[in-house]
Amino acid sequence: MKDDGLHGSERVPLVRPRVPASDELTSLLDSIWRSGRLTNDGPMLRRFEAALQKELGWDNVVATANGTMALQLACRALRLDGEVITSAFTFPATIQALRWNGLVPVLADVEPRWLTLDPASVAALITPRTCAIVAVHAFGHPADVTGLQTLASRHGLALVYDAAPAVGVRVDGVPVTAFGDASAVSFHATKVMHTVEGGAVCTPHDDAAEAVRRLRNFGLGEWGGAEEYGTNAKMNELQAAVGLSLLRTLDAEVAGRAQAAAVYRELLSNLPTIRFLWPSDAVSGNYAYAVARLRAGAAPLADKVHAVLGRHGIDSRRYFSHRYRGRGTLCPHPTPVADAAAEDVLCLPLWGDIPRRTLMRVAGLVAEAVS
Numbered sequence: 001m002k003d004d005g006l007h008g009s010e011r012v013p014l015v016r017p018r019v020p021a022s023d024e025l026t027s028l029l030d031s032i033w034r035s036g037r038l039t040n041d042g043p044m045l046r047r048f049e050a051a052l053q054k055e056l057g058w059d060n061v062v063a064t065a066n067g068t069m070a071l072q073l074a075c076r077a078l079r080l081d082g083e084v085i086t087s088a089f090t091f092p093a094t095i096q097a098l099r100w101n102g103l104v105p106v107l108a109d110v111e112p113r114w115l116t117l118d119p120a121s122v123a124a125l126i127t128p129r130t131c132a133i134v135a136v137h138a139f140g141h142p143a144d145v146t147g148l149q150t151l152a153s154r155h156g157l158a159l160v161y162d163a164a165p166a167v168g169v170r171v172d173g174v175p176v177t178a179f180g181d182a183s184a185v186s187f188h189a190t191k192v193m194h195t196v197e198g199g200a201v202c203t204p205h206d207d208a209a210e211a212v213r214r215l216r217n218f219g220l221g222e223w224g225g226a227e228e229y230g231t232n233a234k235m236n237e238l239q240a241a242v243g244l245s246l247l248r249t250l251d252a253e254v255a256g257r258a259q260a261a262a263v264y265r266e267l268l269s270n271l272p273t274i275r276f277l278w279p280s281d282a283v284s285g286n287y288a289y290a291v292a293r294l295r296a297g298a299a300p301l302a303d304k305v306h307a308v309l310g311r312h313g314i315d316s317r318r319y320f321s322h323r324y325r326g327r328g329t330l331c332p333h334p335t336p337v338a339d340a341a342a343e344d345v346l347c348l349p350l351w352g353d354i355p356r357r358t359l360m361r362v363a364g365l366v367a368e369a370v371s
């Protein structure tokens with residue numbers, strides 16, 4: 001965390017992506033130029049995928065053009081067909097990836113502490129048409145991996161995780177991506193570790209990994225013909241170089257964000273109108289977002305605080321709305337916890353070396369707005 005930096009009048013973004021050290025990136029780029037390969041499963045991509053194995057917890061890691069494609073291809077590779085129970089509180093990409101596969105998202109409620117899929121709500125929605133559960137590690141907070149696996153195993157369902165914001169998160173020391181049948185992560189520039197745009201699928205199933213490799217490259221088989229209905233979801237060599245470089249600084253980025261998030265919590269959590277989502281003791285979090293829930297009794301305050309910060313040139317995000325509800329999705333039961341979260345969640349500016357004075361300024365304005 002820096003003590004100097006942004007000045008009072010400068011716009012404060014929601015996140016400032018970490019960038020690779022230029023000498024390191026130059027050396028990786030030199031190696032790409034020498035190889036003569038810019039994309040199509042090149043040597044830099046292979047190095048990146050190998051480096052990700054330990055971080056993600058499986059030997060099968062297939063990098064993709066972005067996290068949305070990773071989720072789309074994971075579901076396709078597992079041959080899902082029918083209804084998929086998923087979270088009513090998530091980024092639209094979760095729902096869109098399912099719809100692009102012709103799957104029917106069935107929205108279940110989330111649990112109140114970390115806003116991740118509630119196994120009890122899922123259990124009430126399982127029917128003979130259900131083929132899978134797609135749970136989200138919302139804001140990087142792990143879903144109930146044990147409860148969901150128990151349900152999936154009992155009913156013979158595939159269990160897929162939209163782990164888009166969860167790189168670097170561990171549950172009892174195990175990478176959160178090492179659970180279920182597959183996880184899809186995002187390496188978008190806003191994430192704790194990125195490739196500008198990018199993503200990856202990791203899975204314990206060799207055949208699913210092979211299928212994702214094929215599907216990301218137009219479904220082309222060994223002899224160059226399209227064996228199945230794929231797409232172009234390849235990650236190129238330059239993206240892989242950025243990823244390789246930033247993977248080395250992931251721990252530093254997470255440590256910086258943890259420190260910064262703790263400052264917000266220290267400055268604001270004595271206010272009865274604010275509650276921060278915070279990792280449990282079993283979880284080593286990645287502090288991907290500073291997620292505040294803002295509410296005075298029954299009245300949500302997130303819109304008000306968002307507007308006040310905006311007037312002072314400070315970006316914040318009202319994740320997530322329910323705009324996709326009803327568009328090809330089913331929501332058979334009420335989802336009161338997700339509905340409340342959609343009203344009162346506000347993400348505050350956070351990145352690894354966010355200046356302390358910026359944190360103080362944001363916290364001061366938030367405190368003023370809610371009191």
Ligand SMILES: Cc1ncc(COP(=O)(O)O)c(C=O)c1O
Pocket residue numbers: 066067068069090091093094136162164165185186187188198199
């Ligand atoms: C929960 C969730 N799923 C999917 C995505 C999509 O990832 P990408 O932007 O890499 O396509 C995001 C992006 O932020 C996300 O938060």
